[in-house]
């Protein structure tokens with residue numbers, strides 16, 4: 427079969443206005459979401475929340491639109507390699523939107539087990555809906571060709587490498603070694619499970635009602651599906667959503683009952699809830715009013731209390747020094763690619779470098795209001811060493827009053843594979859792989875040396 431000509435031709439925007447009048451379908455929405463992420467660098471969740479057509483879909487179609495766009499992003503490298511294989515010459519830049527239609531079509535053919543005729547016909551339809559009618563025969567020819575060979579092509583691909591941007595692959599290989607890098611990238615091919623942190627008074631039947639198992643870290647891992655507020659135990663505040671790795675760092679502050687703890691960069695409040703549940707007097711600080719509102723809603727539902735403050739952590743000061751600090755800095759979030767496959771394509775090495783300097787500034791400032799002898803836990807859901815040990819080691823090197831308090835086996839329930847040689851926490855998405863993995867996370871525990879008492 428001759429290869430379809432790679433030249434898309436015609437005006438890519440052609441009858442776009444005619445297409446825009448048609449009602450949204452799950453596939454037109456998935457197309458818009460892909461465009462928002464890849465052409466406008468908008469996070470997928472944000473694009474999904476803001477798309478006016480999403481609210482008009484029923485629950486099933488909404489879930490399909492989200493799943494189709496997320497799977498296309500998760501498998502983008504493989505999908506693009508298949509498209510390139512099917513073309514006689516590269517698609518010109520002006521046909522970028524046609525490539526999105528092909529991407530969604532290939533994703534359905536290969537990764538969503540959509541029958542070939544449905545994947546091809548709906549992609550041709552998408553050309554019509556989104557103003558690319560002139561390209562419909564081209565899309566039809568490419569997808570028909572791939573329908574016959576895509577499964578064999580996919581089986582021969584190096585999925586882990588193709589779906590990982592080169593800068594991330596190089597960074598993870600250098601930081602963790604080639605074998606771990608490959609294991610991390612392979613973990614990203616699967617969607618993350620639903621993890622819940624239970625309220626300590628949650629009733630014993632909760633696990634059964636949620637179809638959950640308890641991980642060695644204490645987190646409940648559920649197989650339940652559907653909207654979170656409709657899951658058993660949500661309304662009565664029996665749990666909150668929190669990845670297993672994200673639930674570890676707050677425990678490093680130790681026994682916090684009755685202590686004043688500043689939870690910095692706190693929203694939506696997963697760690698605030700843990701600290702409040704442990705009996706701390708928590709001041710939760712975040713600069714986003716909307717996210718702080720979610721934190722307050724979450725605490726109310728859980729029957730927990732904390733003081734919440736809307737402020738910039740770079741300048742905020744408590745009225746008096748605090749006994750402990752949890753600093754969960756804003757970051758590239760490359761540890762959460764399983765949940766947010768768009769992150770792999772949205773972030774860059776330059777952004778990591780700029781985030782690391784913000785993180786260092788926040789850490790240095792937070793240390794100024796720690797009580798003598800107090801602990802600070804610094805954590806970040808990034809796999810990039812610049813945002814983890816890079817920040818902590820730079821601060822330790824210039825602050826003789828601050829020492830690292832190594833995290834040990836007892837702090838991580840014996841899961842020593844989660845500890846670095848320096849005594850920091852380093853969770854990789856491939857850890858606990860046999861149980862479904864975890865988000866990537868880094869944490870270090872620091873202590874302000876007690877001031878020497880005068881004789």
Ligand SMILES: C[S@@+](CC[C@H](N)C(=O)[O-])C[C@H]1O[C@@H](n2cnc3c(N)ncnc32)[C@H](O)[C@@H]1O
Pocket residue numbers: 690691692693694695696697698711712713714717737738739740754755756757
């Ligand atoms: C990784 S999230 C925190 C997650 C939270 N600790 C939890 O466990 O649910 C980072 C948060 O930092 C907040 N943030 C970013 N920069 C900030 C700043 N300079 N001051 C205060 N909050 C900030 C963001 O609004 C966001 O809510």
